[in-house]
Amino acid sequence: MRETAEIGLNRFARRGYDLDEVSIVPSRRTRDVDDVSTAWQIDAFRFDIPLITSPSDAVVSPETALAVDKAGGLGVLNAEGLWTRYEDPTPVYRKLRDAAGSEGPPTALLQEVYCEPVKTELISARIKELRDAGATTAVRVSPQHTEQLAPAALSAGVDLLVIQGTVVSAEHVTTQGDALNLKEFIADLDVPVIVGGAADYRTALHLMRTGAAGVIVGVGADSFSTTDLIMGIRVPLASAIADAAAARRDYLDETGGRYVHVIANGRIETSGSIARALACGADAVQLGEPLRIAREVPAGGVWWDSVAAHPRLPRGGASAPLPPAGSLQQVLLGPAEQADGRTNLFGALRRTMAKTGYRDLKEFQRVDLVIGG
Amino acid sequence: MRETAEIGLNRFARRGYDLDEVSIVPSRRTRDVDDVSTAWQIDAFRFDIPLITSPSDAVVSPETALAVDKAGGLGVLNAEGLWTRYEDPTPVYRKLRDAAGSEGPPTALLQEVYCEPVKTELISARIKELRDAGATTAVRVSPQHTEQLAPAALSAGVDLLVIQGTVVSAEHVTTQGDALNLKEFIADLDVPVIVGGAADYRTALHLMRTGAAGVIVGVGADSFSTTDLIMGIRVPLASAIADAAAARRDYLDETGGRYVHVIANGRIETSGSIARALACGADAVQLGEPLRIAREVPAGGVWWDSVAAHPRLPRGGASAPLPPAGSLQQVLLGPAEQADGRTNLFGALRRTMAKTGYRDLKEFQRVDLVIGG
Amino acid sequence: MRETAEIGLNRFARRGYDLDEVSIVPSRRTRDVDDVSTAWQIDAFRFDIPLITSPSDAVVSPETALAVDKAGGLGVLNAEGLWTRYEDPTPVYRKLRDAAGSEGPPTALLQEVYCEPVKTELISARIKELRDAGATTAVRVSPQHTEQLAPAALSAGVDLLVIQGTVVSAEHVTTQGDALNLKEFIADLDVPVIVGGAADYRTALHLMRTGAAGVIVGVGADSFSTTDLIMGIRVPLASAIADAAAARRDYLDETGGRYVHVIANGRIETSGSIARALACGADAVQLGEPLRIAREVPAGGVWWDSVAAHPRLPRGGASAPLPPAGSLQQVLLGPAEQADGRTNLFGALRRTMAKTGYRDLKEFQRVDLVIGG
Amino acid sequence: MRETAEIGLNRFARRGYDLDEVSIVPSRRTRDVDDVSTAWQIDAFRFDIPLITSPSDAVVSPETALAVDKAGGLGVLNAEGLWTRYEDPTPVYRKLRDAAGSEGPPTALLQEVYCEPVKTELISARIKELRDAGATTAVRVSPQHTEQLAPAALSAGVDLLVIQGTVVSAEHVTTQGDALNLKEFIADLDVPVIVGGAADYRTALHLMRTGAAGVIVGVGADSFSTTDLIMGIRVPLASAIADAAAARRDYLDETGGRYVHVIANGRIETSGSIARALACGADAVQLGEPLRIAREVPAGGVWWDSVAAHPRLPRGGASAPLPPAGSLQQVLLGPAEQADGRTNLFGALRRTMAKTGYRDLKEFQRVDLVIGG
Known part of the structure; x- marks a missing residue:
């Protein structure tokens, strides 16, 4: 049984x-590094590395999505x-980058630029652009806007749909109309859906039962x-991953063979953390902030998370630019030119697998784990 | 059973x-944020938010008490x-603020300004001022001066009486006269009494048996x-709250239905901590220092706690002004303009309740808790 | 049973x-502060406060020993x-203080000034000086030099003898002559002996069996x-104290009534730590470094411990002067003019005892303890 | 049983x-310090102190190897x-030292200087130089290059062979030729072999079964x-050492008497850590970085570890020069002139053994251990 503490009388x-x-x-x-595979397959899609990006404007443009595809994610x-x-959006990026102080772009500015409404025709256009370049395509919609925005993505031929909010459940209760x-929704779709974030065993199981191909574990809590x-x-992420696994x-077992992928999302900033997340049971990781040191990212190294632009309750996520x-x-x-775990992220994973003797x-x-040290 | 450690042989x-x-x-x-209620009712008094203020001169004047009332606390x-x-007291506030260095007003000055005796006619006057403005009124007296000062408050029509010291017990022993x-005392009163601070199950239970409407848990240990x-x-506050609950x-059970409210008091500085305190079993929180960033507070953002003015054993609690x-x-x-958990305190609570699916x-x-991370 | 961890297979x-x-x-x-006693009696000697000083040159001169006596320790x-x-020694003190940089007097200088041999006639003279002033007198000798130096102290009429080294045992093994x-030794004496430091139950018990009146617990590990x-x-001190208790x-029980005092020695720097040490089972505390903020100390606020002067293996303990x-x-x-727990050390203890309802x-x-927070 | 945690459902x-x-x-x-021995014997080789050096260019030259031999390691x-x-290599050392910034020599420069191929004739020459000076000789080869480089060392008459990589196992799997x-390999040799690093009981046991005279525990994780x-x-080192012991x-037991030495390698930087490693069950320690404060080291106090020069995945280990x-x-x-645990490393060990009463x-x-404090 999972350890529990009685924090006070009868409260656990x-x-x-x-x-x-x-x-x-x-x-x-131990194993030769050349005998190790980091390949990941979800539904019909095969990737050389177990990576999906966060749906983050700071690091994902159509151009970088393509570059990630080329790198195998x-x-x-x-x-x-x-x-x-x-x-x-180029002038918007420029404005955000120019206004970024030591704590990133000001909240007020983020709130302002995200007031501009979403245009469904642009969703279609971006997907087509990526498809034309030969990439596997994926877009993220929030649970609140899925019904409104997903159709545009689907009709544009998106390969995978990501339905993602900070906290997502299979049972949203509302008195304000239909949830x-x-x-x-998923049963009606032809494309695989990745959904999350979830934080515990039960929510992960319920989300698996919706027919999702993958469940994101974690609440986007980067540093x-x-x-x-x-x-x-x-969400203590090691435990949440293991519970979702x-x-x-x-x-x-319940379905006699449907394998739903567990995708870890949270404070995963180094190759060491990627290895840990997979060792705890994740099938892949979702990375945002660690990618901002890549030369190609659209925001020039500035970081913000979409929740940082919330109109009434912004919830962090912005930072000053980091040099590429x-x-x-x-x-x-790779190759890495620094020994800080921030480059050659998946080359390092491959080496960890080799040093511990695993093939895939x-x-x-199943690798041995230790707590402490 | 609560975890115990044997720190040495036979000492636990x-x-x-x-x-x-x-x-x-x-x-x-999950639940729609608009379907969530943060209402709190103690005795006949209903509040939109589960907040009582610390009886702190740094943040509570008649004017701010009124503003808290308007905001629902x-x-x-x-x-x-x-x-x-x-x-x-305006010139006194000015003197304290002017003298406040990086560690707040000097202890000696605090000791000096609190030498001025309390005037019972001013207690009456302040309460009437608040009643005339239509606010629910509450004043705090210390256990030592309750018998001397409470009558003035009661005859002025105070709505709730708060009897509060760092540590209060239901059994004060003295050889120096009557305790x-x-x-x-409480049995004779018509108004509900909130009493504390208490630190463990037994003291909380004994205080409940005095007839109090609410028990404050914690010893005022702000940061x-x-x-x-x-x-x-x-006082590890999560445990103390759960024990008091x-x-x-x-x-x-013992009384067949008298519900005594548990009010958490301690290092509660962010909306996240408010949510934690309630999740551990508190019915409401008592906040002092977090309110000093409000524009209206009388001390202009300087903070001190009343124990900082003790004549022989001052016990911390003072700090430099924080800008509003x-x-x-x-x-x-709210709305919050910063993502630091210090504004929109109860809007954030409402959102936490929504994300975890609770209505009130x-x-x-009963929400799930986790330790670690 | 004390908690044990299996750090590796079969190693605990x-x-x-x-x-x-x-x-x-x-x-x-709770209890009135005026009804609380902090008195301590060991053998025939009664003290108002449970304090013995470290035998530290930085804080103890004949003059300060007298002042401690007057204050009740x-x-x-x-x-x-x-x-x-x-x-x-005045010029030596001046030299050490003048040479003290941010890490106290240089090790080499400490080693140098302690090369001067001990003179037994000065031991006698210092004790007589204190006796003439009416103080209860105590001197410390190291186990290695007890047989050589104690006679001078005893014949000068010392009241208590302290035999203290970093680590002392009841069984010292040597092939280099008699241990x-x-x-x-203790059986032959008329004056009570305090001996230590000890770190565990067994050593403390063996030292009690030597006939000592008090056992010092801890290895002098100040900060x-x-x-x-x-x-x-x-030496985790809370556990060591509880084990010695x-x-x-x-x-x-073994002797049918001989009560040997447990005196805590280690990182006890604040009144809160004094209260903790006594709460864990100590009868008194031994303080050195916390006294250096007193105006009367001979080294002007500089601190060093005698082990800092070891010729081959100095072991820390020196620091820059602290202002009085x-x-x-x-x-x-007291009274305290700062709220940092460093003044009014025993007044604060009395107040802690009052707030928790104890008389002596x-x-x-027996006060309740909690770990964490 | 070793403590295990269920980090998530069914994952330990x-x-x-x-x-x-x-x-x-x-x-x-307790025991007289002069009655204590720190001697260590592995195979036919006896040492006054239980020390082997890391095979680190930053601290080991033929000259310093000789000095270590003279000091008993x-x-x-x-x-x-x-x-x-x-x-x-003198000009290379000079270049590295000159280029060392606050984080040591640049990774790129390390990568560059280690591109120069190894010459087997130089292996022979260095060993002969040391043998001629009368020292016990040992060289380290990596598992990958053992078959290629060991013969030169053996024919030059090396006394002990150290086969060491970050992680070594008794079962290396490869599809790229013979492992x-x-x-x-060891069975065919006349000289004793020390092999490692290993991190757990099973790997240590398997490495012992290869016929090694000593197993290095730890993955070289200095600070x-x-x-x-x-x-x-x-690798939490205390546990890894105890498991290897x-x-x-x-x-x-399995062999009816073959004693394989456990040599601890990791963050062992002070005499206190040396004592801890031996107390946990190690027979000796392997030190690199702590030796760089010796006046004789070839890199003038700069530190880097060989993995810091890896062409694709450098893994830390470099630092600015420390003054001697x-x-x-x-x-x-010794003698120590500072009280920081960094000099008189083995004199301090001897004193710890004396204070705890052990002879060898x-x-x-078997000394008692405590966790915490």
């Missing part, structure tokens, strides 16, 4: 572990971001997030 | 948890503070407090 | 707690320190000590 | 302890380092290492 809390509390233990076997464009609000019924400070919500096993550390290719696949990601999920 | 200590060790876990359901004026010692018998350094007394349940972050309305209800505060006390 | 370590991990919990009773002069090496047999860094020895109970915070009387008994120190050893 | 992690979490507890006996020269790549079969950040691999006992603190003799055997290293492995 589970004990959760963060990724950085958990580490990988090399064991009795999946770029996810935000269907409710700058690229679908503005015909040409999105995820199960019915700039203030969700914890503002909402008191914190248990839901994956149980759902696999290399091309996106280098950030993802599925095997690597 | 309970394990306690602080609020910031405990977090809220979203679960299988309860302002508590200190019946032993500057407003009842001075006909016009206040809380049970007899400027040095009670820990000076007295070795520390257990006392509330047991007392409810908005109106009291904004601090409590009583339900929200 | 006990879990120990430091003083600052343990806190005092107020409970169902016991000053311990080092029989192997500057006052017994130099007829007039001090503590049991035989300037580097014993941990240099020797890998660390268990030894005290067992020895009391008041007289020794104020440091020990022996009762206070 | 062992709890590991770092050296600095574990401390030594003095107990019922074992210097290990890197057979794949600067001394075997360059006839005269080194450690068991067969400049970024293996953790980059690969997610972390258990493997040593089990292998001793004394001769190698002083660093190892084998006995000292």
